[in-house]
Structures are given as structure tokens and as C-alpha cells.
Amino acid sequence: MTKNKFETIDTPAPLVREAILVRNITDMAGFAQQAGVDLRPHVKAHKIPRLARIQVNQGAVGITVSKLDEAETMAEGGLKDIFVASPITEPKKIKRLLKLSDRTGVSVVADSREGVEALARGASEKGKNLKVLLAIDCGFNLCGLPSDESAVKLARQICEEEALEFGGIMTHAGHSYRAEGPEIVQEIGLDEGRLMVDLAARLKQEGLECPRVSVGSTATVKMAGMVKGVTEICPGNYIFNDMAGVALGVAMEEDCALTVLTRVVSRPAEDRCIVDAGSKTMSLAKGRQSGTMYAGFGKVKGHPEVVVSRLEEEHGVLSLPPESDLRVGDLIEIVPNNAGLVINLAPSVHIIRNEEPWEEWKVSARGSK
Numbered sequence: 001m002t003k004n005k006f007e008t009i010d011t012p013a014p015l016v017r018e019a020i021l022v023r024n025i026t027d028m029a030g031f032a033q034q035a036g037v038d039l040r041p042h043v044k045a046h047k048i049p050r051l052a053r054i055q056v057n058q059g060a061v062g063i064t065v066s067k068l069d070e071a072e073t074m075a076e077g078g079l080k081d082i083f084v085a086s087p088i089t090e091p092k093k094i095k096r097l098l099k100l101s102d103r104t105g106v107s108v109v110a111d112s113r114e115g116v117e118a119l120a121r122g123a124s125e126k127g128k129n130l131k132v133l134l135a136i137d138c139g140f141n142l143c144g145l146p147s148d149e150s151a152v153k154l155a156r157q158i159c160e161e162e163a164l165e166f167g168g169i170m171t172h173a174g175h176s177y178r179a180e181g182p183e184i185v186q187e188i189g190l191d192e193g194r195l196m197v198d199l200a201a202r203l204k205q206e207g208l209e210c211p212r213v214s215v216g217s218t219a220t221v222k223m224a225g226m227v228k229g230v231t232e233i234c235p236g237n238y239i240f241n242d243m244a245g246v247a248l249g250v251a252m253e254e255d256c257a258l259t260v261l262t263r264v265v266s267r268p269a270e271d272r273c274i275v276d277a278g279s280k281t282m283s284l285a286k287g288r289q290s291g292t293m294y295a296g297f298g299k300v301k302g303h304p305e306v307v308v309s310r311l312e313e314e315h316g317v318l319s320l321p322p323e324s325d326l327r328v329g330d331l332i333e334i335v336p337n338n339a340g341l342v343i344n345l346a347p348s349v350h351i352i353r354n355e356e357p358w359e360e361w362k363v364s365a366r367g368s369k
């Protein structure tokens with residue numbers, strides 16, 4: 001059995017290399033400063049208040065979340081100025097959102113008349129003022145209104161509600177992750193920024209000022225964030241990066257701070273071995289094949305010849321050349337395709353400092369609703 005410096009860690013387990021993490025955080029903070037935009041990282045990517053505090057200490061103006069539980073856990077962890085970037089439409093949840101605003105700055109998105117009315121009703125019942133940003137669809141076809149008359153109409157409705165304050169406009173170019181290559185990603189990013197700045201100008205003509213023009217997924221942020229008139233970027237995944245980002249050309253494998261440590265538990269055939277990380281650890285996020293770079297459910301670090309070809313719930317199947325020396329008991333690391341999904345499946349991450357296990361940090365906001 002090969003001795004490994006991570007032998008003390010029970011597998012399967014996510015590892016986070018502190019040095020890469022810190023570099024990713026400071027690089028994005030540096031980009032925001034250079035571009036003259038506010039950085040409001042999306043913490044769904046890590047769900048760990050301590051990491052969010054590091055991001056804020058490095059210059060982020062606040063944080064972005066997608067779930068209310070996530071917002072509450074982050075507020076408990078001392079985070080201030082929380083942007084809930086998913087529509088909250090249910091009265092019970094709106095009450096919680098308003099309660100949260102007792103202790104920290106809160107803003108939230110809306111993209112429907114019903115949603116705006118529900119927020120306004122909740123806020124006025126509580127005698128509070130709630131900041132609402134209008135969600136715009138820049139091509140992802142998830143939430144958000146198209147950048148047309150319907151957006152102007154809803155922005156006006158938000159402005160007219162006494163209990164609401166119009167916070168501006170936001171978008172998320174999630175479709176960039178399906179782009180065919182780096183050039184298309186760049187185009188999507190540029191379009192994202194321009195679409196939002198044009199809409200802000202249009203709203204201004206109508207007398208509706210947009211304090212925040214918010215954009216930016218990790219894939220597109222370096223283009224969208226440079227468009228003059230954008231005021232805020234909300235990337236999330238950059239903190240760890242993953243093979244999806246590598247395939248899109250927005251990160252290198254050396255920029256991937258998170259890996260999954262897993263042990264070879266069986267080598268039943270010359271061309272196959274089994275590890276103890278399956279879909280309950282790795283998720284079923286499929287790899288994108290970019291040239292011959294990699295295929296499968298993640299990239300095995302230091303073993304370019306190995307493919308993570310199948311994931312069952314508790315086990316992963318690695319396809320190998322018969323001459324591979326991987327043996328039962330060996331520890332390997334897999335760079336996942338989607339780090340955010342791995343995080344949501346993990347109770348904790350092991351922080352690796354100077355190539356030694358240092359501390360174990362709880363993923364406090366995992367499984368948030």
C-alpha cells in the first residue's frame with residue numbers, strides 16, 4: 001500500500017488547497033478593483049461562512065446567495081449585505097427575509113408582477129422597506145424577464161410600490177457553461193454586459209435610476225465586468241474552479257482548489273479499478289470533452305491515462321490501461337466537473353496547507369432551502 005500524506009483523512013472527502021483558494025480569491029478581488037466594479041461573490045459555490053468572510057476581507061462588498069437558509073446561515077456567520085439572487089415569492093419566506101433584514105442589509109430579486117406584489121405586501125405589513133432588483137434573462141432561459149418593455153413595466157411597478165426600493169437590475173449568464181468554446185463564452189460575456197447597460201440606460205430615460213447593474217458568472221465575468229456601466233459582479237465558482245471551467249478555458253487545472261480524495265478499494269480487472277467516491281460524493285455532473293483533454297466524471301490528478309468512466313452511488317469506476325500501477329489501498333484525487341455540486345454533498349472540507357492536512361471546515365449551508 002502506497003503511503004500518502006493524506007492517509008489520516010477518511011475517504012471520500014473533498015480537499016481544498018489553501019494556496020490556490022487564496023490566489024483565486026485575491027485574483028478576482030484584483031479584477032473587480034481594476035474594472036472599477038463591486039464584487040459580491042455568490043457563496044452557493046462554497047456554502048462556508050468562514051470562506052465568505054475571507055472574500056469580504058479581501059474586498060467583496062457583500063455576498064450573493066440563492067437560498068434563504070443560505071442567507072440566514074451566512075448572517076449567523078457574521079456576513080453583512082446579503083443579496084438573495086432567486087425570486088422569493090412565498091409569504092412565509094418573505095417574512096423570514098424581512099426578519100433577516102433586521103440584522104443585515106438585504107436585497108432580493110423579482111421577475112414577476114405577483115412576486116413584486118408579494119414582496120410589497122410583506123414589507124408594508126412589517127412597516128419595512130425592501131430593496132428589490134429586477135432579474136433579467138440574458139439567454140440562460142431560467143428566471144428573469146427579457147430586456148424589453150416587460151422589464152421596463154416591472155421596474156416601474158417596483159418603483160411605485162411604497163414599501164419597495166428599486167435596487168437596479170441583475171442577470172446571470174448560466175448558458176455560458178453550455179458554450180461550444182472559449183470564443184463563444186467571451187461573446188456571451190460581452191453581450192451580457194452590453195444588454196444590461198443598454199437596459200439601464202433605457203430605464204434611466206424613463207426616469208428609473210439603476211443603482212446596481214449586476215452581472216457575472218465565473219465563465220463570463222472578465223468580459224461582462226469590463227463593460228462600462230456595469231457596477232457589480234457576482235461570480236461564485238471562481239473560488240474553487242473545476243473541470244467545467246477548465247474545459248471552457250476560464251481556468252487551468254492548477255487553478256482548481258478543490259479535489260475529491262478517494263481510495264482504490266478494488267481492482268477487479270486489469271483495465272478497471274474501483275474507488276470509494278461515487279455519485280453521492282462527486283455528483284453526476286458530466287465532463288465536457290475538449291479535444292483529448294479529459295472525459296468522464298472528473299479528472300484524476302497526476303494520472304492522465306485514467307478516465308472516471310462510471311459513477312454508482314457509493315463507488316466510482318476508473319478505466320485504466322492494463323499497465324497502470326494503481327492498486328487497492330492507493331489514494332488518488334479527482335478534480336470534479338462541478339465543484340459546487342460536490343460542496344453541497346459534503347459535510348465538511350479538509351483545508352490543505354503546505355501539502356499537509358491543516359483544518360476541517362464545516363459546510364454549514366449545505367442542503368439549504
Ligand SMILES: Cc1ncc(COP(=O)(O)O)c(C=O)c1O
Binds near residue numbers: 216218219236237
Ligand atoms: C444568479 C447567479 N449569479 C451568479 C452565479 C455565479 O455563477 P458562477 O458560479 O458560474 O460563477 C450564479 C450561479 O448559479 C447565479 O445563479
